[in-house]
Amino acid sequence: MIDWTTERLIGLADAATALGKDRQNGYCQLLRWCSRGIDGTRLECLAEGSRLSTSVEAIGRFFARLTAKRLRAAGRLDEALAELAAAGLAADGQPGPPATLPNAKATSLRELDEWLGPRRTRPEPMGAHA
Secondary structure (H helix, E strand, O other): OOOOOOOOOEEHHHHHHOOOOOOHHHHHHHHHHHOOOOOOOOOOEEEOOEEEEEEEHHHHHHHHHHHHHHHHHOOOOOHHHHHHHOOOEOOOOOEEHHHHHOOOOHHOOHHHHHHHHOOOOOOOOOOOOO
């Protein structure tokens, strides 16, 4: 959740430019990240009247969550937890002190699934039946 009193707010078009994307297409991409997200992970946004904004910190949290999900899906649990800790996120992906992270050696993939939500599985390619 964006704390508008302490975080640096930025409009979606300005955020797109800051991320190196062209203003119009980048705006649409950020709008999709706010509404649909990627693999169930959404970019935190808030409405300032008719203008949608996010924060620099929310973008960092969004990328940290995506990276952690992909590392977890690849079975790289220690790296996923380290990515969340580096972003100041607890193991459940919510803001919190890194001290709330469980001991990585004692954490199983099942427990991490509970914190980050279900993993999406890819369908088998056509003709790949065993």
